[in-house]
Amino acid sequence: MPQEGPDENGACTPQCIWFRCGKQVLQRRGNMHWCSWLEDKCVGPSCAYAVCARRKLMPENRCGLVLKRVTTDIYRPDDFGVHIKLRGKISRRVGDEDIV
Numbered sequence: 001m002p003q004e005g006p007d008e009n010g011a012c013t014p015q016c017i018w019f020r021c022g023k024q025v026l027q028r029r030g031n032m033h034w035c036s037w038l039e040d041k042c043v044g045p046s047c048a049y050a051v052c053a054r055r056k057l058m059p060e061n062r063c064g065l066v067l068k069r070v071t072t073d074i075y076r077p078d079d080f081g082v083h084i085k086l087r088g089k090i091s092r093r094v095g096d097e098d099i100v
Contacts, residue, residue: 006063012045012052016063022049 007013014033020026025037033042044050045061056064086094 005065010063010066011061012050012057012063014042014044016052018053018056019045020051020053021047022051 003013003015004017006016012019014026021035021042023037025035026042027034027036033044034040035042035047045057050057052064054065058064058067085091
């Protein structure tokens with residue numbers, strides 16, 4: 001029966017509704033997925049022609065639908081201080097201090 005997303009371990013499976021074959025030879029026969037190019041059972045995402053329709057197939061046969069992106073900020077907002085020195089009439093009106 002087709003399912004959406006990975007199995008319980010987070011791995012991609014041929015039972016997923018987004019799993020496709022790059023050679024377009026994948027056939028669903030009942031509960032089994034058959035490769036008509038090899039005339040054998042589909043090996044799943046470890047095949048060189050395995051494709052995810054949502055482009056979420058990650059290395060090591062992981063499904064990107066369940067992975068969370070971890071990002072860290074290298075720069076803090078304090079690192080981007082902009083100091084402007086005013087001249088002329090504007091500096092007399094505002095004062096002689098820097099604008100941050």
